[in-house]
Amino acid sequence: MKPLKVDQIYKQYGEKTAVNGISFEVGQGEIYGLLGANGAGKTTTMRMVLGLIYPDGGEVLYNGKPYSKELLQSLGYLPEERGLYPRIRVSDQLIYLAELRGMSKRDADSNLKRWLERFEVPEYYNKRVEELSKGNQQKIQFIASVIHNPQIVILDEAFSGLDPVNVELLKSTVKELRDNGTTMLFSTHRMEHVEELCRNITILHRSNAVVQGSLKEIKSRYPRERVILKTEGDVNGLDAIGGVTKVNRHEYGYEIHIAKEEAAGEILRLAIGQTDIQRFEVLEPTLNEIFIKTVGERHE
Amino acid sequence: MNKFWTVVGFTVRNKLRAKSFLITTLIMAIIMSIGVNLPAIISLFDKGDSGKTIQIGYVVQADDSAGTKLSEQLKSYFASQEKPGVEFIEIAKAANAQEAEKALKAAIADKKIKGYLSFGEVTPSGLPSVTYKSEKMLEGSTTLKLESALRNVRTENILKDAGVSEEQKAQLFAPVAIESVQIAATDGAGSTAGGKDASEQGMAIALVTIIILILFFAIMVTGQMIASEITSEKSSRVMEVLITSVAPLTQMFGKIFGVFIVGLSQIIVYVLVIVANASMPHNSDAFKQYNIDLSTIDPMLLVYALIYYLAGYFLYSTLYAAVGSIVSRTEDLGQAVMPITLLSMAGFYIATFSLSNPDSMLVTVGSYVPFFSPFVMMLRIGLSNPPVWQVLTSLGILFVSIYLAGWLSAKIYRTGVLMYGKRPSWKELRKAMKAYKI
Numbered sequence: 001m002k003p004l005k006v007d008q009i010y011k012q013y014g015e016k017t018a019v020n021g022i023s024f025e026v027g028q029g030e031i032y033g034l035l036g037a038n039g040a041g042k043t044t045t046m047r048m049v050l051g052l053i054y055p056d057g058g059e060v061l062y063n064g065k066p067y068s069k070e071l072l073q074s075l076g077y078l079p080e081e082r083g084l085y086p087r088i089r090v091s092d093q094l095i096y097l098a099e100l101r102g103m104s105k106r107d108a109d110s111n112l113k114r115w116l117e118r119f120e121v122p123e124y125y126n127k128r129v130e131e132l133s134k135g136n137q138q139k140i141q142f143i144a145s146v147i148h149n150p151q152i153v154i155l156d157e158a159f160s161g162l163d164p165v166n167v168e169l170l171k172s173t174v175k176e177l178r179d180n181g182t183t184m185l186f187s188t189h190r191m192e193h194v195e196e197l198c199r200n201i202t203i204l205h206r207s208n209a210v211v212q213g214s215l216k217e218i219k220s221r222y223p224r225e226r227v228i229l230k231t232e233g234d235v236n237g238l239d240a241i242g243g244v245t246k247v248n249r250h251e252y253g254y255e256i257h258i259a260k261e262e263a264a265g266e267i268l269r270l271a272i273g274q275t276d277i278q279r280f281e282v283l284e285p286t287l288n289e290i291f292i293k294t295v296g297e298r299h300e
Numbered sequence: 301m302n303k304f305w306t307v308v309g310f311t312v313r314n315k316l317r318a319k320s321f322l323i324t325t326l327i328m329a330i331i332m333s334i335g336v337n338l339p340a341i342i343s344l345f346d347k348g349d350s351g352k353t354i355q356i357g358y359v360v361q362a363d364d365s366a367g368t369k370l371s372e373q374l375k376s377y378f379a380s381q382e383k384p385g386v387e388f389i390e391i392a393k394a395a396n397a398q399e400a401e402k403a404l405k406a407a408i409a410d411k412k413i414k415g416y417l418s419f420g421e422v423t424p425s426g427l428p429s430v431t432y433k434s435e436k437m438l439e440g441s442t443t444l445k446l447e448s449a450l451r452n453v454r455t456e457n458i459l460k461d462a463g464v465s466e467e468q469k470a471q472l473f474a475p476v477a478i479e480s481v482q483i484a485a486t487d488g489a490g491s492t493a494g495g496k497d498a499s500e501q502g503m504a505i506a507l508v509t510i511i512i513l514i515l516f517f518a519i520m521v522t523g524q525m526i527a528s529e530i531t532s533e534k535s536s537r538v539m540e541v542l543i544t545s546v547a548p549l550t551q552m553f554g555k556i557f558g559v560f561i562v563g564l565s566q567i568i569v570y571v572l573v574i575v576a577n578a579s580m581p582h583n584s585d586a587f588k589q590y591n592i593d594l595s596t597i598d599p600m601l602l603v604y605a606l607i608y609y610l611a612g613y614f615l616y617s618t619l620y621a622a623v624g625s626i627v628s629r630t631e632d633l634g635q636a637v638m639p640i641t642l643l644s645m646a647g648f649y650i651a652t653f654s655l656s657n658p659d660s661m662l663v664t665v666g667s668y669v670p671f672f673s674p675f676v677m678m679l680r681i682g683l684s685n686p687p688v689w690q691v692l693t694s695l696g697i698l699f700v701s702i703y704l705a706g707w708l709s710a711k712i713y714r715t716g717v718l719m720y721g722k723r724p725s726w727k728e729l730r731k732a733m734k735a736y737k738i
Contacts, residue, residue, distance in 0.1 A: 052543060069547060079540035081537040084541075092313075100303055101545050
């Protein structure tokens with residue numbers, strides 16, 4: 001029984017279809033990536049998973065059961081638009097939010113202290129939110145979404161607006177939660193985060209799921225089209241190989257775009273014949289490329 | 301239910317802790333203390349003023365018998381008064397007007413007198429024309445006293461000439477006795493059952509005015525508070541987290557109830573301040589002087605006031621909550637709550653402008669209209685005598701309206717909190733309700 005199963009959900013606002021029959025499953029201890037351009041239907045999908053709005057068709061199952069009010073306690077939500085009470089102390093509002101999700105005051109307090117400790121900011125306990133920097137407000141917001149030990153956490157653009165140090169901190173926290181068995185639904189524009197965190201993804205485009213499956217399998221479906229070559233001396237005649245579409249010279253060597261994978265072998269043979277090779281790699285397509293390709297192609 | 305109280309507790313705690321709230325309450329309490337003490341303060345100043353006696357000089361002038369006679373009559377008139385405030389002093393004897401003036405001016409310079417009178421031609425009133433001369437500007441109160449003294453002297457003179465006896469004079473000056481008592485011909489919910497004399501009627505009007513005023517401000521202030529709390533939750537986006545933590549209805553009614561507790565405690569503080577001030581000894585004296593007797597207040601009137609406060613509060617607050625939920629930015633809130641504010645103002649003004657006319661058609665009809673009845677029915681109960689069934693009917697209509705307003709507001713609220721961007725029109729709201737399946 002998967003903790004979260006979305007089955008053919010469908011949502012229409014007036015004439016406009018917001019989500020058109022999307023299905024996916026998220027296992028325990030899994031981070032599921034939900035990708036899509038702005039307005040693709042991510043927020044609507046998340047709102048339906050959160051039970052804020054009901055799907056017109058299809059259903060969302062939590063551990064095999066349909067939505068109920070009691071379920072709210074096992075859900076955690078980090079909204080894309082961050083929001084906390086600006087004038088209220090961190091401790092007051094986070095304990096309040098945890099209490100609303102069915103936690104006792106004592107447990108909430110000790111959890112909050114543990115989390116502040118984890119983010120190395122225990123002194124914020126008595127601070128008002130408006131006194132904190134934006135990045136630190138984000139940390140507090142993140143704590144707000146996980147303070148009640150939820151089973152399913154929905155993270156909408158979790159890392160936006162954070163500096164690289166804090167992104168790493170939050171990323172490692174998310175991985176920790178995953179390893180402790182928390183199920184996460186993760187939406188973002190930042191493809192490198194998805195590649196690092198998610199096992200399975202769905203790319204939404206104009207209300208439809210256009211690409212779906214495990215990251216590995218999706219990548220294997222797309223041909224390898226890039227070769228990185230670093231050599232001792234110059235290599236001549238790369239352009240002449242059949243299947244090579246473009247050759248770029250960078251500091252680190254050559255970046256060669258190829259139309260068919262057989263060309264990679266030709267490049268290697270040519271290079272060996274001319275000089276010593278320091279690096280040769282046939283790159284998988286990045287998710288970024290796949291995203292732009294799938295979404296871009298359908299944009300016309 | 302648990303979460304409901306969590307919301308209530310959070311709302312109350314944060315409101316009571318807010319500096320702005322504490323300062324407003326303190327300022328209001330100070331203003332009210334001053335208001336209650338005002339009669340005592342006024343009488344304090346009055347005493348200081350009436351205690352002073354103005355000395356007015358006159359001269360026995362050989363060539364002006366009419367003026368001299370009048371001066372002496374005025375002197376004896378003021379001497380016979382209990383609290384004259386004016387004293388006539390003979391300064392000197394003089395042969396003519398110039399000499400008299402000189403002597404009197406010298407007396408003013410010596411601070412023996414404040415002013416003096418000079419007399420002119422005899423006017424049709426039988427007395428010479430009088431000029432009061434002093435160094436001060438606009439001696440209104442002294443002139444008034446002199447005027448009434450002169451009138452008195454004239455009347456005395458005429459009566460004496462006509463040969464009226466002392467007894468007839470006494471009859472002529474005795475005040476006629478007329479009193480108006482308000483009675484209730486039937487048994488009703490009003491407080492007039494035992495009949496009311498003029499001072500009690502005045503009391504009742506003052507009391508009802510105060511009750512309606514408090515009702516109006518309590519409803520307006522707390523209603524606005526609810527709306528702005530909800531809008532600020534929405535504009536700070538904390539709403540997104542809240543609605544995924546707790547059912548919107550629990551949240552909305554928790555907020556309404558929390559602000560209700562805050563508003564009620566504020567009113568209790570004000571009432572305590574008023575009662576504490578009013579029961580101070582110097583104030584009870586001052587009240588007596590102005591014919592204010594707190595023991596004539598009918599306790600039932602206060603019970604009705606409380607019922608109508610509760611009903612009015614919950615009727616308006618649900619609507620304020622609904623409006624607060626559809627507005628995304630605090631700046632837009634003022635405009636959005638305008639219709640509700642106008643509605644409550646209409647009720648308030650119908651009531652206050654009908655204070656002298658509590659039985660008019662407008663009042664009778666208004667006392668059944670749910671948004672007006674908290675104010676208008678209070679007016680009727682306080683100042684006239686509506687039958688009990690009318691009061692109950694009005695309350696019944698009010699309670700049904702509260703239920704309907706609560707139901708509608710809940711629907712709007714559940715939709716509104718999810719809608720961001722520009723304020724939605726009714727049509728958009730209805731569409732969204734349908735889309736969200738609310």
